[in-house]
Amino acid sequence: MIVYILRRLGATLIVMAVVALFVFSLLFLTPGDPAAVIAGDVATTDDIQRIREKLGLNEPFLVQFGNWVGRLLHGDLGTSIFTNLPVTKLIGQRVQPTVSLTLLTLVFAVLIAVPVGVLAAAKAGTWTDRLVMGFSVLAFSVPVFVLAYLLIGLFSIRLEWLPVQGYRPLSDGVWPWLSHLILPSIALGTVYMAFIARITRAAMLDVLAQDYIRTANAKGLSPRAVLTGHALKNAGVPIITVIGIGIALLISGAIVTETVFAIPGIGRLTVDAILRRDYPIIQGVILLFSGVYVLINLLVDLSYRLFDPRIRY
Amino acid sequence: MTTAVLTESKPASPTWQWFGDAFRRHPTAIAGGIVLAVMVLIALLAPWLGTVDPQALSPIQRLKPPSSEHWFGTDMLGRDVYSRVIYGSRISLAVGISVATFSIAVGLTIGLVTGFTRWLDAIVMRVMDGLMSIPSVLLAIALMALTKASVGNVILAITLAEVPRVVRLVRGLVLSLREQPYVEAAIAAGTNLPLILLRHILPNTVAPLLVQGTYICASAMILEAILSFIGAGTPPNIPSWGNIMAEARSLFQIAGYLILFPGLFLSLTVLAVNMLGDGMRDALDPRLARRM
Numbered sequence: 001m002i003v004y005i006l007r008r009l010g011a012t013l014i015v016m017a018v019v020a021l022f023v024f025s026l027l028f029l030t031p032g033d034p035a036a037v038i039a040g041d042v043a044t045t046d047d048i049q050r051i052r053e054k055l056g057l058n059e060p061f062l063v064q065f066g067n068w069v070g071r072l073l074h075g076d077l078g079t080s081i082f083t084n085l086p087v088t089k090l091i092g093q094r095v096q097p098t099v100s101l102t103l104l105t106l107v108f109a110v111l112i113a114v115p116v117g118v119l120a121a122a123k124a125g126t127w128t129d130r131l132v133m134g135f136s137v138l139a140f141s142v143p144v145f146v147l148a149y150l151l152i153g154l155f156s157i158r159l160e161w162l163p164v165q166g167y168r169p170l171s172d173g174v175w176p177w178l179s180h181l182i183l184p185s186i187a188l189g190t191v192y193m194a195f196i197a198r199i200t201r202a203a204m205l206d207v208l209a210q211d212y213i214r215t216a217n218a219k220g221l222s223p224r225a226v227l228t229g230h231a232l233k234n235a236g237v238p239i240i241t242v243i244g245i246g247i248a249l250l251i252s253g254a255i256v257t258e259t260v261f262a263i264p265g266i267g268r269l270t271v272d273a274i275l276r277r278d279y280p281i282i283q284g285v286i287l288l289f290s291g292v293y294v295l296i297n298l299l300v301d302l303s304y305r306l307f308d309p310r311i312r313y
Numbered sequence: 314m315t316t317a318v319l320t321e322s323k324p325a326s327p328t329w330q331w332f333g334d335a336f337r338r339h340p341t342a343i344a345g346g347i348v349l350a351v352m353v354l355i356a357l358l359a360p361w362l363g364t365v366d367p368q369a370l371s372p373i374q375r376l377k378p379p380s381s382e383h384w385f386g387t388d389m390l391g392r393d394v395y396s397r398v399i400y401g402s403r404i405s406l407a408v409g410i411s412v413a414t415f416s417i418a419v420g421l422t423i424g425l426v427t428g429f430t431r432w433l434d435a436i437v438m439r440v441m442d443g444l445m446s447i448p449s450v451l452l453a454i455a456l457m458a459l460t461k462a463s464v465g466n467v468i469l470a471i472t473l474a475e476v477p478r479v480v481r482l483v484r485g486l487v488l489s490l491r492e493q494p495y496v497e498a499a500i501a502a503g504t505n506l507p508l509i510l511l512r513h514i515l516p517n518t519v520a521p522l523l524v525q526g527t528y529i530c531a532s533a534m535i536l537e538a539i540l541s542f543i544g545a546g547t548p549p550n551i552p553s554w555g556n557i558m559a560e561a562r563s564l565f566q567i568a569g570y571l572i573l574f575p576g577l578f579l580s581l582t583v584l585a586v587n588m589l590g591d592g593m594r595d596a597l598d599p600r601l602a603r604r605m
Contacts, residue, residue: 011442018443026455034459137591141584143535145542145558146576153569164566252450256539259562270451274458274545282458290447297446 005302012298019290020072023283024065027055038081038277054081055279077284082276087284091266097167098265101188101257102250104181109189110196110243114232117200117239122227124205132197139194144253148187148260155183165262180263188257192249199242203235210234236307244300251289342592348585352578356402364396367552378570385574388560397552398574404553405534405582408468412533413526415472420479421522425510427480428487438484441477449474449532450539457545467546471533482525486518520597527590531583538579554579 027034035051036043051057056064071078077087120132156164162183168176207213208231216226258267266285273281304311355362371391379386385394427434444452449471456470490496490513499509540546541555542562549556554575561571 014439015442015446018440019447022440022443022447023455026459037459037461137587138584141531141587142580143538143542143576143583145539146572146580149558149565149569149572149576152565157566157569248448252448252539255450255454256543259543270454271543271545274454274543277458279458282455286447286451286455289451293448294446 023286078280080278080281082278087280094266094269097263105185105189109193113193113196114200117197120201121204136194136198139190144256145260151183167263184257184261188253192246195246200239203238207231207234244297247296339592341588345585345588352582356406359399364399365393367397367400386570401552401554408537409530409534411468412471413530416475417526420476421483424480424483428484441480445477454545462548471536475529490514524594531586
């Protein structure tokens with residue numbers, strides 16, 4: 001077990017090193033002078049020189065990379081070109097809204113998607129099943145922001161039930177906080193839900209074809225007990241895996257959702273950074289999000305035993 | 314299940330006839346195919362579909378709601394939204410199809426080579442793992458932030474984000490195929506590696522890659538729209554569905570139609586591609602069809 005954890009940790013470190021190397025080398029791999037591109041069309045030679053120095057572009061590649069990784073390991077993600085503030089500080093100020101949004105979405109998506117997937121599997125081939133599968137294809141096809149605007153149009157503008165845009169911190173009270181996150185969570189969570197429901201259904205269908213399910217049915221257990229007690233438990237590994245992998249959808253979607261709903265989170269920070277070509281911020285956000293994603297999936301890997309004691313590491 | 318019988322009679326039967334058969338069984342795939350064909354026609358025939366110059370400004374006509382004169386209304390610069398949406402189909406389809414083609418070509422090459430070269434395999438797969446742990450929108454954003462906005466660069470950025478998934482798929486196929494008796498026989502008979510790849514491995518990757526290609530096409534179209542929407546995609550002077558919606562960001566409360574029409578076209582096209590993909594997957598892998 002400990003050997004396995006160490007091995008997985010090692011693999012995770014390698015993956016993060018590749019991410020870091022990639023994010024860093026992009027500056028050099030892209031054609032032309034990155035400093036000139038970042039400076040934009042109206043930049044003077046001085047501006048470009050200033051950016052070159054700030055990014056350390058005048059040094060040899062390996063020296064730059066070494067310095068950069070060294071600072072990274074000390075928790076220094078660099079300095080924003082536009083605001084001159086440390087990237088870690090800029091990200092830190094934006095963490096709460098993004099964490100609120102993604103966590104809320106994660107919880108409600110899992111709570112809905114897993115039962116729906118189980119239901120579709122239990123009623124495989126019926127109209128319930130087809131409806132669920134149909135909705136999931138639809139969910140994969142409507143981009144997050146289109147769905148977001150449809151929701152705003154209906155629930156905020158037409159019905160006036162919920163606020164149109166904005167964010168209120170949790171310290172302002174639970175309802176103001178929650179009411180500003182309901183629509184963003186639905187918009188963000190729909191694809192994720194569809195993804196989880198599909199895999200849950202597939203995993204359940206696999207398990208339901210097993211002999212021990214037939215046995216459980218034959219000995220007269222209620223269908224409900226068979227589904228939740230026997231089948232769902234054994235379908236746990238693929239389901240928890242897809243919940244982990246799907247985090248990528250939440251991260252990508254959060255950037256767009258925060259833009260539509262004017263939520264001042266990390267996603268908004270990223271979009272503003274793109275418009276100003278503030279590459280250090282983009283670098284920092286990619287490292288942070290990829291790190292979170294890799295870490296969550298590491299935890300998912302390590303949790304398999306909870307669902308299936310037969311698994312030996 | 315009836316589809317199970319189909320597999321057993323399949324072995325080396327010509328793919329095309331089999332396709333026709335399968336499509337008759339999958340009405341949603343046909344529907345998807347038809348919608349997609351209509352979209353392609355719209356893109357090709359854009360100038361003859363009652364459109365005007367999608368870039369023509371008309372400040373007096375600003376933000377007019379849909380009418381008989383401007384079917385989808387006009388935007389903040391008085392441009393005809395119908396024309397812009399129709400021309401926008403060209404960008405979405407071009408991006409979707411190019412990304413699918415390029416990422417499969419690149420991914421197939423890398424996957425075939427690494428699947429047969431042990432020492433390279435370890436290195437390449439670590440790189441792919443790294444790339445795959447960056448959410449695709451972020452990966453594309455990073456590339457777009459460092460290059461000039463152009464359709465070509467959008468295609469390049471999305472392709473790079475999609476390649477690792479293709480490599481994974483192809484490598485997995487190669488690893489299982491090389492254990493097949495007929496491949497072992499070919500190796501034992503002294504067939505050289507390029508010929509084995511070409512004759513025995515490549516044909517077996519066509520079906521899964523075709524399915525994967527449609528999914529890549531669908532996700533590339535969404536990704537292009539997302540990139541354009543957040544200002545990191547197609548340059549603003551080119552009408553793409555994402556761009557039209559991006560310009561409407563601050564106006565959606567007074568001119569919701571600016572989001573509605575391009576959003577509808579985009580969703581419908583992606584839906585059609587996804588339905589086509591699902592249909593193909595079901596037809597090509599009946600065992601999986603029951604499950605997904």
